[in-house]
Amino acid sequence: MADGIVQQLQHLARENDPEARSLLIRKITAEYARRTGLAPSETERELFSALVLDLYSQIDLSARRDIITLLARTRHISTILAERLANEHDDLVASLFEFSPMLGDKLLLHSARVRSEAVLRAIARREKVPEDLVDALMSRAYNSVVSELLKNLGSDFSANALLLCSIICQTSFEIQSLMAARCLSDQAFHGRMKSRAEQGCPFMPEELAKAAREGRLPEWVEKYESQTLVDDGETASLSREEFLVKINLGEITFDQLLQALIRKKRKEDIIWLLKDAPGLSPRAMQHLLTSPANRILFRLLVEKEVSVKTFTALTQWRAQSLGFPDRHVNREIEAYRQLMHQKVRAQRSSL
Structure with a gap:
């Protein structure tokens, strides 16, 4: 395979037309990322990564976006290449931050502290989100990021993260509902939340704390999910398009x-x-x-x-x-x- 990559990338390096160069690198990257059979050798992995890095500055933004998407899930690139891709603009890298196994803990922690809300949401959806990373994400206090973490059973909540949840959820019925739903599928989370409720945590909304103490979280979640936008003002459970359908069906008015x-x-x-x-x-x-x-x-x-x-x-x-x-x-x-x-x-x- 190494000889094949060299030949293709040498052809790519000689190509002067920007459109042709971008097309070639897309095709080569797709072929490499989607290959079946044996995994590439260490030599092939390093060779591919090094050559892509050499040519990366010569390709347009659209091609970069496609390369990042194609390589987001693979282990068959170098850490150096993965980190170079991660340095691209936030609009391009969501898939990389959500899926890439080649992004190290240090880079993820730093990104959680400085990158945009979109990147933070992607990190929150990773298969595994350890406690220190959850803490860093929670400290930015984006409701959308907290929601993603609560829905992701691969995220580990520390006592500090749960405290932040209790504070943030005071103004968000959606997050209260997600906390209750998380309790039903995560014993450790449930135990911590119930303990806080029993200890009289001053930050946890009383209705949610009472449901946790009395074992009524399933009823609480069902009640919340049955509420409509018109009843409580929340739009989390339905998309904008679904609300337009409701208007067209006469189930809700534009005015409401x-x-x-x-x-x-x-x-x-x-x-x-x-x-x-x-x-x-x-x-x-x-x-x-x-x-x-x-x-x-x-x-x-x-x-x-x-x-x-x-x-x-x-x-x-x-x-x-x-x-x-x-x-x-x-x-x-x-x-x-x-x-x-x-x-x-x-x-x-x-x-």
């Missing part, structure tokens, strides 16, 4: 969903919901939301039959979260009320 998102102050989801109707970009919708006396936004909301009550909550949220001038709040609400009255009168006259 918007109310729930405003209550939770979920800026990205509010923008997503509002932009979806007219097919605007998130940036364009945010511009509409931050512009006073915006008749386009008014027409959009009237068309979607957003109530005056919900519009009032939205306008107040705009002032608090998006820099909308609060001196215009009452004027905007009254103008919207008049538009809604006009719509109701027009509907009645058409009957």
Whole structure:
């Protein structure tokens, strides 16, 4: 195999066309990563890794992304190459951080302290996440990362990590539910959490602590999972697309969903919901939301039959979260009320 790699990569090195070079290195990497039969020898592994490193700076970003994805799960590369790939931009390396067996503990710990939320989520999904790595990930306090760790039975929670969970979950019903669900499948986690509840941990939400003490966690999880977005404002259990289906089926109204998102102050989801109707970009919708006396936004909301009550909550949220001038709040609400009255009168006259 070594001779074959040398010949192919020598061909690659002589190739001047950037597109052709990128295509060749993709093909060679795919062939190497997907080979069947005997594993490559140490010489072949080192040779392949060294040659890819030599050529790496000559290939475009798209090819780099593909190489990282192709090599993410293999043991048949050098640690040096794996670490070089890990130094790429966060947008490119999620698969590597989730799957690669060639990333050392020191690199993973350092990455948990400095890399983006997306990389941290990938690390949290690794097959094994030891206590010190869980502690490092938890210390960044991203809810999405904590959720991934709780769902991953290969992650080991220390007493300190469980304490952080208790603190973080105070403002997240999703994390409370995941803690309860983890107890049902992880005896050690359950034992620690029950012990903390019995000792009167001041950070654990009382309802969750009571369920742990009384052995009612299965009921607690079932109760939580049966709640809808409209009941408690959480969107964790359903995707955005699933909520749109619910609206189309008449199981929830646009107004109810918007109310729930405003209550939770979920800026990205509010923008997503509002932009979806007219097919605007998130940036364009945010511009509409931050512009006073915006008749386009008014027409959009009237068309979607957003109530005056919900519009009032939205306008107040705009002032608090998006820099909308609060001196215009009452004027905007009254103008919207008049538009809604006009719509109701027009509907009645058409009957």
